[in-house]
Amino acid sequence: MDKIKKQRLLMILLTCLVFGTSLAFAKIGDIQVNEGVTLEVPLSAYDPDGDNLSFSLSNNPSFVSLIDNGDGTGLLIISPDFDDAGTYTQVRITVTDDGSPPLSDYEEITITVNDVSLTYTITATAGPGGSIAPSGAVTVNHGANQTFTIIPDPGYHIADVLVDGSSVGAVPTYTFTNVTADHTIEAIFALDNRPPVLEPIGDKSVRVGETLTFTVNATDPDEDPITYSVEGLPGGATFENQTFTWTPEGSDVGEHQVTFTASDDEELSHSETIIIITIEGYKTKPDKTELKCYNNVFNPTKGEKALIVVELPNQVHVKLGLYNARGNRIKELADEEKEPGTHKYYWDGKNGSGEVVGSGLYFVHIQAGDYKKTKKIVVVK
Numbered sequence: 001m002d003k004i005k006k007q008r009l010l011m012i013l014l015t016c017l018v019f020g021t022s023l024a025f026a027k028i029g030d031i032q033v034n035e036g037v038t039l040e041v042p043l044s045a046y047d048p049d050g051d052n053l054s055f056s057l058s059n060n061p062s063f064v065s066l067i068d069n070g071d072g073t074g075l076l077i078i079s080p081d082f083d084d085a086g087t088y089t090q091v092r093i094t095v096t097d098d099g100s101p102p103l104s105d106y107e108e109i110t111i112t113v114n115d116v117s118l119t120y121t122i123t124a125t126a127g128p129g130g131s132i133a134p135s136g137a138v139t140v141n142h143g144a145n146q147t148f149t150i151i152p153d154p155g156y157h158i159a160d161v162l163v164d165g166s167s168v169g170a171v172p173t174y175t176f177t178n179v180t181a182d183h184t185i186e187a188i189f190a191l192d193n194r195p196p197v198l199e200p201i202g203d204k205s206v207r208v209g210e211t212l213t214f215t216v217n218a219t220d221p222d223e224d225p226i227t228y229s230v231e232g233l234p235g236g237a238t239f240e241n242q243t244f245t246w247t248p249e250g251s252d253v254g255e256h257q258v259t260f261t262a263s264d265d266e267e268l269s270h271s272e273t274i275i276i277i278t279i280e281g282y283k284t285k286p287d288k289t290e291l292k293c294y295n296n297v298f299n300p301t302k303g304e305k306a307l308i309v310v311e312l313p314n315q316v317h318v319k320l321g322l323y324n325a326r327g328n329r330i331k332e333l334a335d336e337e338k339e340p341g342t343h344k345y346y347w348d349g350k351n352g353s354g355e356v357v358g359s360g361l362y363f364v365h366i367q368a369g370d371y372k373k374t375k376k377i378v379v380v381k
Helices: none
Strands: 003-006 012-018 021-027 031-034 037-046 053-058 064-068 073-078 086-097 104-114 119-126 130-133 136-141 146-152 156-163 173-176 183-191 204-207 212-215 227-231 238-240 243-246 254-263 269-279 290-294 306-312 316-324 329-338 341-347 360-368 371-379
Touching: 021 104, 031 037, 037 053, 037 086, 053 064, 064 086, 119 130, 119 146, 130 183, 146 156, 146 183, 156 173, 173 183, 204 212, 204 290, 290 360, 290 371, 306 316, 306 329, 306 360, 316 341, 329 341, 329 360
Parallel strands: 003 037, 031 104, 119 183, 204 269
Antiparallel strands: 012 021, 021 037, 037 073, 053 086, 064 073, 086 104, 119 136, 130 146, 146 173, 156 183, 212 243, 227 254, 238 243, 254 269, 290 306, 306 341, 316 329, 316 360, 360 371
């Protein structure tokens, strides 16, 4: 802090007679000044013989200096810093003429520098997702150090720290050293990166010669771009643009384990491993009455459908319906005489009014002569 205080001191003219010739020097006396204040004290002397006069300074501390104007005047400058408090004695100011022999006079003064408690304010703030300690308006003594600690909340990390508006990086602590001015510090936080979330896929079934197709989707809570990959892809199957497509052959009968993965651009990922069951082709004339259900976990909003298969060895009247978890029938699939053979029905997730049903557990029930059977179907969205 630069403060200039000019002090004009009343000059008391003293006369010193040396060898019959007088030299007059205006004494200034002892001086008190506060730390951080600049004091300018005028100096003046007079020589009745008209000789040239000059001022000099000795035994002075570093913050005391003198300007000699060369005309019998000068300026004593006292400018103590905030670590200069104390008493400085026998500071000598001398005035000398250029006569022959040269005459001189001097004054020894005491300069007292008063201690000043100077403080500054560091304003510490933190954005959402964390804190800074200490916070608010923090008072710091002149020349002292002050450390701040930045603490992110769970699920967050330090994104940046701004000191006086400029970035110092994502540092967990910051120390102001030798503080001589006001400052600001601001902590900025961001959410930790989170992995993508795959929508449930579920196990699948497909018969030899038929085509199984479904789409894999995921969302990223941080809106990062998502890439999709697959492991264990069966021979002849494809996975392009998030769509799996496969038409199995006779040699593919059995279980196939396939893993689908969604990854973000920071290498975080979410995977699901499903089982695809390949079943033999339909029989021309089944040996017994049977109700079968495939792809019984499906999302109708993505165009997926459940496959319901009824195998009949003889002609019979078939009643086939869908029911909700409360036992209410929501749709009739068949109420008719059916010839022997394998009959396929697809459910697109809509009720009898053509509306897509809500997520949850549903049942398909068949009555074919004396045969009664119920299978579960799960609708997800």
